[in-house]
Amino acid sequence: MSLSKIGGLANGFLACSRAGIMSNQARNVVHKSLLRLPSDHPEPWDYKKLGFNYIDGLKDDTQAHLNANSRLIVVEGNIGSGKTTLAKQLAEQLGFHYIPEFRMDDILVDRYGNDLRNFYHLFPERYRLPDMKTFYKNPNGQLSAAMQDRIFNSRFDQYLNALAHIMNTGQGVVLERTPHSDFIFANAMRDKNYIGHEYFKHYYYVRKNAIPQLHFWPHLVIYLNTPVNKCLENIKRRGNVDEIATVDEKYLKTIEESYKDSLREFKKHSKILAYDWTKPGDTDAVVEDIERLDLDFFEWHSGEVMEEWNTIVDAVGWNGWRQYATSKYDARMLAFDGIDTHEVGELYVNPRDTGHFLHVMRKEVLKSPYGYGYIAKNGDHQNGTSNWHTGHHLPEPWYEYYYREAYYDDLTSHETSLDLDSDSYDPDYVHHHH
Structure with missing residues (x-):
């Protein structure tokens, strides 16, 4: 396994500086068995249950949580x-906490187990x-663009989840793909006229x-240069004939x-390790390469590498960015x-289609005029005004993906605004407006 120079871009070992956000001495990532945390290191903050606000x-x-392994590593x-x-x-x-690549399946099954x-x-x-299975069956379908639009939007959320996890717990994250690299698929889909x-x-x-609204770039990008053949x-070995064709x-x-x-x-923002992965390499060797990197490197005259992680100077600043990443509201807005x-045209939504969609959600899917988290017969607990949160109407202060459930209460239509019980629901609408 070797460090590859892909178009001169892969530069994993940059000059080191001893200026870092977490201490006056650079502290490199270490194997989990070697990580030593101080006795007063705080317990991880349960941001998924509690969210995080200025209070x-x-x-x-936030800074008390951060340690040598509080890093974001992306595998591309x-x-x-x-x-x-x-x-x-x-x-x-x-x-580290592992976050797999986003899939459409992640937003198509709701909290009640309903698969849309x-x-x-x-x-x-x-x-x-x-979803990807359907896309592979018909990549030229009219909704391929809508799917790609939804994927980019959800990768945006997923990246904020990774940042929130690091800032709230101190645990590093290994993430597959980012919204930054998502354009590779848009290019491929356009090239094939999908x-x-x-x-x-x-x-x-x-x-x-x-x-730019994500603010923080990965500390490290690991790129696997695997020949197309x-x-x-590997794709053929998976055996999905539709994927093989597409x-x-x-x-x-x-x-x-x-x-x-x-x-x-x-390369403008992150360290890069690139490997010739024609034959899968040794993970131990990759870990050794990571341990040799100084991921605290930053000097104002040296460019933008690690800048976002190193220019926040006080507790107020860190807590502000932590809230930004955890709530997602300002970032998404x-x-x-x-x-x-x-x-x-590929993203156009007929307002009447939205009305019918809401009717179906109320009558067939949720079987309730209420939104996610507020359906008593499903075991949801109503806690009054304390359930309100900036940016969404879910009872929880944190959500994983906006387009899993949070989007639902933002949808409005003439058909449903004055018909909360969807008594005007017409099951045959889809046949009349196909």
């Missing part, structure tokens, strides 16, 4: 490159978003607006070429609000 910051200091590579295996092994050896795909025959067509030029242009407009072999050599070649641009962008889609 919480008065009793729980082509489809079938072997990312998942390496990412899991790295997380295990380092004692089981109700697609009742939904208007625009609300039958494909998405149209209107949405392609819109995608890059949204990306340009959204990426090897990726094809993810062909041209598709993978576009991804491979697009990664050159992605790594060039990452700045990233996605106010961006018009009326000129993007």
Whole structure:
């Protein structure tokens, strides 16, 4: 296994500085067996249950959680490159939290166990978003762009989840793919004409607006350079005939070429380790490479590498960014609000379709006029005004993905605004408006 120079972009071992956010001496990532925390190190903050706000910051200091292993490591590579295996092994050896690559399945099953795909025959067509299995069966379908739009949006949330986990617990995170590299798929889909030029242009407009709102870049990007023919072999070994037909050599070649641009962008902000992964390498050797990196490196005249992690100087600043990442409200508002889609035909939603979708959710899926977390017959507990949170209507202060449940209460329509029990529900709507 060797460190590869991919287009001159992979530069894993940069000059070291002793200036870091966590101490006056650089502290490198270490194997979990070697991590030593002080006796007064705080317990992880249960952000999923409690959220985090300014009042919480008065009793729980963010910087106190951070340690040598409080890092964000991202594993990138082509489809079938072997990312998942390496990412899991790295997380295990380092004692990091592993976050797998986002899948549409993550937002298509709700808290009550309802798989929305089981109700697609009742939904208007625009609300039958494909999962990857469906996409592979019909990549030229009308909703491929809507699926890609939803994936980018959810990768944005997932990245904030990774940041929130680090800041609230101090535990490092190994994440598969990021919203920063998501454009490799948009490029491949456009190259194969799976998405149209209107949405392609819109995608890059949204990306340009959204990426800066994440603020923090990964400490380290690990890129697995696996030849396309090897990726094809691995994909064929999985045995999904539809995936094999869709993810062909041209598709993978576009991804491979697009990664050159992605790594060039990452290099401005993060350390990069790139490996020739024609034959999967030794995870132990990768861990050793990581341990040799100084991930506290930053000097104002040296560029932007690690800048975001090193220019927050006090407890108030750290607590503010911790709330930003945990709540997602400001980040999502700045990233996605106010961006018009009326000129993007692939993203158009007929208002009447939204009305019917809400009818189906109330009558067939949730069987209740109330939103997620407020349905007593499902065991939900109503706790009065304390359930209100900025940015969403769920009873919990934290959600994993906006488009899993939080979006539901933001949907409105003329059909349902004055018909809370959906008495005007017409099951045959989808047949009349197909």
